[in-house]
Amino acid sequence: MSESAKSEMFRNRLAKVYKHRSKQAKRMQVSCYRIYDHDLPEFPFCIELYEDKLYLAEYLRRHGMTDEEHDAWLDNCLLIISEITGIDASLMYVRQRKRMSHREGQYEKIDTKQEFFTVIENGLKFLVNLTDYLDTGLFLDHRITRQMVKEQCKNKRVLNLFCYTGSFSVYAAAGGAATVTSVDLSKTYLNWAEDNFVINHLKDKERYLFHHADVKQYLKTLAPESFDLVIIDPPTFSNSKRMKDFLDIQRDHVELLNDVLAATTKDGIIYFSTNFSKFVLEADQLKATDIKDITKTTTPFDFEGKLKRWCYRIVK
Numbered sequence: 001m002s003e004s005a006k007s008e009m010f011r012n013r014l015a016k017v018y019k020h021r022s023k024q025a026k027r028m029q030v031s032c033y034r035i036y037d038h039d040l041p042e043f044p045f046c047i048e049l050y051e052d053k054l055y056l057a058e059y060l061r062r063h064g065m066t067d068e069e070h071d072a073w074l075d076n077c078l079l080i081i082s083e084i085t086g087i088d089a090s091l092m093y094v095r096q097r098k099r100m101s102h103r104e105g106q107y108e109k110i111d112t113k114q115e116f117f118t119v120i121e122n123g124l125k126f127l128v129n130l131t132d133y134l135d136t137g138l139f140l141d142h143r144i145t146r147q148m149v150k151e152q153c154k155n156k157r158v159l160n161l162f163c164y165t166g167s168f169s170v171y172a173a174a175g176g177a178a179t180v181t182s183v184d185l186s187k188t189y190l191n192w193a194e195d196n197f198v199i200n201h202l203k204d205k206e207r208y209l210f211h212h213a214d215v216k217q218y219l220k221t222l223a224p225e226s227f228d229l230v231i232i233d234p235p236t237f238s239n240s241k242r243m244k245d246f247l248d249i250q251r252d253h254v255e256l257l258n259d260v261l262a263a264t265t266k267d268g269i270i271y272f273s274t275n276f277s278k279f280v281l282e283a284d285q286l287k288a289t290d291i292k293d294i295t296k297t298t299t300p301f302d303f304e305g306k307l308k309r310w311c312y313r314i315v316k
């Protein structure tokens with residue numbers, strides 16, 4: 001197939017998905033969503049809209065092009081993307097990313113531009129950074145799960161483990177949680193989470209707590225029944241030098257979740273999520289009264305058929 005025919009194929013596919021997704025997003029009043037995710041093998045992009053800006057990640061692969069040929073190919077792709085979306089190339093943030101092996105840590109920094117933008121999701125503000133990190137600061141695939149948490153945490157003591165930039169924590173605070181405790185091993189992400197609280201005018205330091213800690217060790221220090229609702233979205237694998245032991249979610253999830261259950265009140269709720277596509281939940285080993293796979297019900301419209309994560313609602 002000629003390059004022009006391939007380009008036309010990409011243009012047609014992108015036009016079709018963008019028309020469909022933008023209509024759904026408008027109807028749902030969603031301003032940050034995924035438009036395209038590797039729909040065609042010859043165009044291995046992930047394209048996400050963050051209000052008036054586009055985040056475009058090209059998955060690295062053996063494409064057989066020289067650097068000059070690849071640059072020309074990418075420029076042509078950006079032209080097509082701009083034509084279809086109406087977004088100028090100056091508002092596109094292009095990133096090349098490896099396919100993440102589950103052996104890699106989640107805290108890799110790529111740049112130091114420190115360009116943060118504020119976006120709104122369900123009336124709440126979040127800072128995103130489209131240049132400096134492997135991820136943008138807002139995981140769009142958990143939009144529905146965040147809303148679920150907000151609706152269920154009134155007057156509850158909420159714990160957010162591996163909290164990243166604290167989007168679940170912000171939702172919990174906005175939902176009237178009695179306290180919200182956010183725990184992460186990265187000071188960078190904890191500071192980002194605190195900034196997300198500040199821009200949402202959530203400044204009560206007695207109710208909103210941030211702990212810089214290794215979650216596996218932190219859980220061992222908690223008194224029984226300390227929390228009513230817990231969110232735990234761990235990396236698949238982490239061997240950070242700051243950790244006492246490495247984390248392997250398939251190997252460690254039973255111990256992790258039983259430690260969380262021990263720190264949760266009777267009938268307390270745990271939302272557990274993992275991006276490990278081959279994950280198998282060892283439900284019979286968990287000290288829970290009810291476990292429900294809510295992967296499907298928490299899948300947003302822009303991830304249907306493309307979601308590579310699991311999500312569970314666990315009741316003590």
